[in-house]
Amino acid sequence: MQSLTVEEAITSRKSVRAFTKEMVPKDTIAKLLNIASRAPSGTNTQPWKVYVLEGKVLEDLCTKVCDAYDSIAANPELAKEYQAGYTYYPTKWFSPYIDRRRENGWSLYGLLGITKGDKDRMHVQHRKNFQAFGAPVCLFFTIDKELGKGSMLDYGMFLQNLMVAARGEGLDTCPQAAWNDYSKIILPMIGAQDNEMLVCGMALGYVDKADIVNTFHTPRVSSEEFTTWLS
Ligand SMILES: Cc1cc2nc3c(=O)[nH]c(=O)nc-3n(C[C@H](O)[C@H](O)[C@H](O)COP(=O)(O)O)c2cc1C
Known part of the structure; x- marks a missing residue:
C-alpha cells in the first residue's frame, strides 16, 4: 500500500x-494503539484505557445492546434505565450547533432514502451502531471517573x-x-472496574x-469563519 x-x-x-x-490482524491493532498513545496529555497522565472486542465477545455484546435498544423502541419508558456516564451534548440545543446537527442527520438519512417520520427505518439505521456497523473489531474506551475535564481533551x-x-x-x-x-450493559461485559466510565466506542x-x-x-465551516486574526 x-x-x-x-x-x-x-x-x-x-x-x-x-x-x-475482513479481519484486522491483532498486530495491526496493537501497532495503531501504540501510535495513538504518542498523543500528548496534561503532565503525561495518559488517561486512556482500551478494550478490543472481536468475534464471539463482540457478537454477544451487540446482541445484548440491540435487545436493549429494541426494548426501548417498544416501551420508551425503559429509556430511563439506560444512561451515559457523562453528557456529550447540551441538554438544550442552540444555534449554530443545532442547525449543523440537523443538517448532518437529515443529509445522512436523505442519502439513505429515509424520510422524516419514517421511525422504523430510522430505528434500523441507528441500530447499526450496536452492530458496530458490521466491523470485525469494536474498541471501547474508558477513563477513570475521578479525572478532570482536561483528561477528556487528552482522550x-x-x-x-x-x-x-x-x-x-x-x-x-x-x-x-x-x-x-x-454503559450499564457494556462495562461489566468488558470487565471494567467501578472507577471506569465509558468514553465511547469505535468501529x-x-x-x-x-x-x-x-x-x-460531511461539510466543514471554512477556517475564515471560525478564526479571528489579531496583530
Ligand atoms: C466522539 C464522537 C462520537 C460519535 N458518535 C457517533 C455515533 O455514535 N454514531 C455515528 O454514526 N457517528 C458518530 N460520530 C461521527 C460523527 O457524526 C461525525 O464525525 C461527523 O458527522 C463528521 O463526519 P466525519 O467523521 O465523516 O468527518 C461520532 C463522532 C465523534 C467525534
Missing part, C-alpha cells in the same frame, strides 16, 4: 458506517491519532458515542465501498 502524507491521512478520515467482514487527541493512524494502514473507523447510553475495519452510506461526505 502506498503511504499517505499526514494531510492525506487526516483528510481521508471519515466516519465509515458499513464495513467488510480526544488519542482517539484522533488512532483514527488517522488507521488510515495509514488502509483501515477506517467510526467513533461511536451511541454506545454510551448502554474499526475495512470500508465496504459498495454501501451507499459510505458515500456520505
Whole structure:
C-alpha cells in the first residue's frame, strides 16, 4: 500500500458506517494503539484505557445492546434505565450547533432514502451502531471517573491519532458515542472496574465501498469563519 502524507491521512478520515467482514490482524491493532498513545496529555497522565472486542465477545455484546435498544423502541419508558456516564451534548440545543446537527442527520438519512417520520427505518439505521456497523473489531474506551475535564481533551487527541493512524494502514473507523447510553450493559461485559466510565466506542475495519452510506461526505465551516486574526 502506498503511504499517505499526514494531510492525506487526516483528510481521508471519515466516519465509515458499513464495513467488510475482513479481519484486522491483532498486530495491526496493537501497532495503531501504540501510535495513538504518542498523543500528548496534561503532565503525561495518559488517561486512556482500551478494550478490543472481536468475534464471539463482540457478537454477544451487540446482541445484548440491540435487545436493549429494541426494548426501548417498544416501551420508551425503559429509556430511563439506560444512561451515559457523562453528557456529550447540551441538554438544550442552540444555534449554530443545532442547525449543523440537523443538517448532518437529515443529509445522512436523505442519502439513505429515509424520510422524516419514517421511525422504523430510522430505528434500523441507528441500530447499526450496536452492530458496530458490521466491523470485525469494536474498541471501547474508558477513563477513570475521578479525572478532570482536561483528561477528556487528552482522550480526544488519542482517539484522533488512532483514527488517522488507521488510515495509514488502509483501515477506517467510526467513533461511536451511541454506545454510551448502554454503559450499564457494556462495562461489566468488558470487565471494567467501578472507577471506569465509558468514553465511547469505535468501529474499526475495512470500508465496504459498495454501501451507499459510505458515500456520505460531511461539510466543514471554512477556517475564515471560525478564526479571528489579531496583530
Ligand atoms: C466522539 C464522537 C462520537 C460519535 N458518535 C457517533 C455515533 O455514535 N454514531 C455515528 O454514526 N457517528 C458518530 N460520530 C461521527 C460523527 O457524526 C461525525 O464525525 C461527523 O458527522 C463528521 O463526519 P466525519 O467523521 O465523516 O468527518 C461520532 C463522532 C465523534 C467525534
